[in-house]
Amino acid sequence: MGSAIDSLRENLGAISDLDRARGLMAWDERTQMPPGGAEPRADGLATLARIHHERLTADELGSQLDAAAAEIDGMPYESMEASLVRVTRREWEKARRVPADLRADITRTTSVAERAWVTAREESDFKAFLPHLQRVLKLSRQYVECFAPYDHVYDPLLDDFEPGMTTATLVPLLAELRDGLGPILERVAQAPQLDDSPLRGSFDVPAQRALALALVEGLPLNEGEWRLDDTVHPFASAIAPSDIRITTRYDEDYLGTSLYSVLHEAGHGMYENGMPAELRRTPLQGGASLGFHESQSRLWENWVGRGRPYLRWALPMLQEHFGASLDGVDAEALYRAANRVEPSLIRVEADELTYNLHIALRFELEVEIFEDRLDLADLPEAWNERMERYLGVKVPDDAHGVLQDVHWGAGAFGYFPTYSLGNVIAGQLWAAAVEALPDLEEGFERGELQPLNTWLRESLYRYGSCFEPLELIERVVGGPLDVGPLVAHLDAKFGELYGR
Ligand code: ZN
Numbered sequence: 001m002g003s004a005i006d007s008l009r010e011n012l013g014a015i016s017d018l019d020r021a022r023g024l025m026a027w028d029e030r031t032q033m034p035p036g037g038a039e040p041r042a043d044g045l046a047t048l049a050r051i052h053h054e055r056l057t058a059d060e061l062g063s064q065l066d067a068a069a070a071e072i073d074g075m076p077y078e079s080m081e082a083s084l085v086r087v088t089r090r091e092w093e094k095a096r097r098v099p100a101d102l103r104a105d106i107t108r109t110t111s112v113a114e115r116a117w118v119t120a121r122e123e124s125d126f127k128a129f130l131p132h133l134q135r136v137l138k139l140s141r142q143y144v145e146c147f148a149p150y151d152h153v154y155d156p157l158l159d160d161f162e163p164g165m166t167t168a169t170l171v172p173l174l175a176e177l178r179d180g181l182g183p184i185l186e187r188v189a190q191a192p193q194l195d196d197s198p199l200r201g202s203f204d205v206p207a208q209r210a211l212a213l214a215l216v217e218g219l220p221l222n223e224g225e226w227r228l229d230d231t232v233h234p235f236a237s238a239i240a241p242s243d244i245r246i247t248t249r250y251d252e253d254y255l256g257t258s259l260y261s262v263l264h265e266a267g268h269g270m271y272e273n274g275m276p277a278e279l280r281r282t283p284l285q286g287g288a289s290l291g292f293h294e295s296q297s298r299l300w301e302n303w304v305g306r307g308r309p310y311l312r313w314a315l316p317m318l319q320e321h322f323g324a325s326l327d328g329v330d331a332e333a334l335y336r337a338a339n340r341v342e343p344s345l346i347r348v349e350a351d352e353l354t355y356n357l358h359i360a361l362r363f364e365l366e367v368e369i370f371e372d373r374l375d376l377a378d379l380p381e382a383w384n385e386r387m388e389r390y391l392g393v394k395v396p397d398d399a400h401g402v403l404q405d406v407h408w409g410a411g412a413f414g415y416f417p418t419y420s421l422g423n424v425i426a427g428q429l430w431a432a433a434v435e436a437l438p439d440l441e442e443g444f445e446r447g448e449l450q451p452l453n454t455w456l457r458e459s460l461y462r463y464g465s466c467f468e469p470l471e472l473i474e475r476v477v478g479g480p481l482d483v484g485p486l487v488a489h490l491d492a493k494f495g496e497l498y499g500r
Helices: 004-031 035-057 059-071 080-097 100-122 126-145 155-159 167-190 205-217 255-273 290-304 308-321 331-338 355-370 376-391 417-436 440-444 450-459 469-477 484-498
Strands: 226-230 236-240 243-248
Touching: 004 035, 004 059, 004 080, 004 236, 004 243, 035 059, 035 080, 059 080, 100 126, 126 155, 126 355, 126 376, 155 167, 167 355, 167 376, 167 417, 167 484, 205 226, 205 255, 205 308, 226 255, 236 255, 243 255, 255 290, 255 331, 255 450, 290 417, 290 450, 290 469, 308 331, 308 440, 355 376, 355 417, 417 440, 417 450, 417 469, 417 484, 440 450
Parallel strands: 226 243
Antiparallel strands: 236 243
16 A cells, blocks of 8 residues: 555656656757647647646645645655645645636637737837737736735736745845946946957857857766757756756857857756756656746856856867957956946847846836736836836837737736846855855866856755745745845946946
């Protein structure tokens, strides 16, 4: 006779397998699939999503949870068993609150809206997109009502990406970040611009691909547990912790695109690769939230990859692949090129400093929309006004403004703030890592990146998604969320680069 916790694990293992199959099909769709596969693949993905949802919301899982809870009664909160029951019950209850009709309506409406968004962006026509956005918003509000009562109307949206996170916590936090960045950006704007010509020129794609592969080989990912492929919009996915798929894209005129998208996506990959064996095939396997996931991609991309020590180590590799174009470039020139700050219109092209202002703007607009303080019809105007106020740039048209991101058409309200949260958390983790390992950066100059990975595995990865983000940050750094370390990092770095 198996125990109740064993039957629960068996069921959750099967549910996790369905999710992996879905992940593999989605990865294939974006890296290998010929265009003709689009329609059958959409059918296949929809079927898998439906079966996954049925199993996750089944009464059977509820009974298994009750039996397992009774069996492990008295086990500590931190234990794998208690976490498994707690986290699974939370997911099960959330999934059951949303009627199947509403879910189907959201899926249909957002897929139509996403297609309309593509055309509207091409034609820079917000008015054509507006009715779609209105329909998506209406459904998002209905979705929110499934979770009543709530403290703030935006809370249920946040909760899907950051379990337990509240608007009351996030609004002052991201306002503090925004206000902390203003003076740094002002000084940068008044200083002479940095030269990024070492990363610009003509870079052969096959050579970039070879370099990207060499860079990932230099990272502390387990051997034989990852691969790297081309895609249009880079992403990373874990088919399993021991099967990490990293993707990137190559820009012939700018080496920074592939260089930093590879480090970013590999950062996501290392998080998944570091999941402890006991969490495998359970809902506890994987990152704690989108914010924690993004903290890993940003840590490796910005704190490691855009730092002097790593670039000193990487420069000979770059020169090996692009001898002629990098002749006479020293590590200091490369460091300056990789850290040029330039307020710009497009979020995904933004630098380390201004990126968070793009997020502040989106987050504030989202909250205002849900608080009924901003009408969707007035969104372009509000967007443009804030772009000028925060970044000092004038938006020429909606394609370069409010229409640039797919998120809202896709119904992903509550998603944007997780990007900045990732930067905030990365700042805190970095400060804690450097305190624990004072020689950390010295090792980077010799390509020794394993100590950071080991520290992350022991301090963060071991918890998987056992705890909610606000509990987890306390456990890892011994304090609450705090923008201080991020602002201090940016202030020190750009103060030195651009002068004070
Ligand atoms: Zn990311």
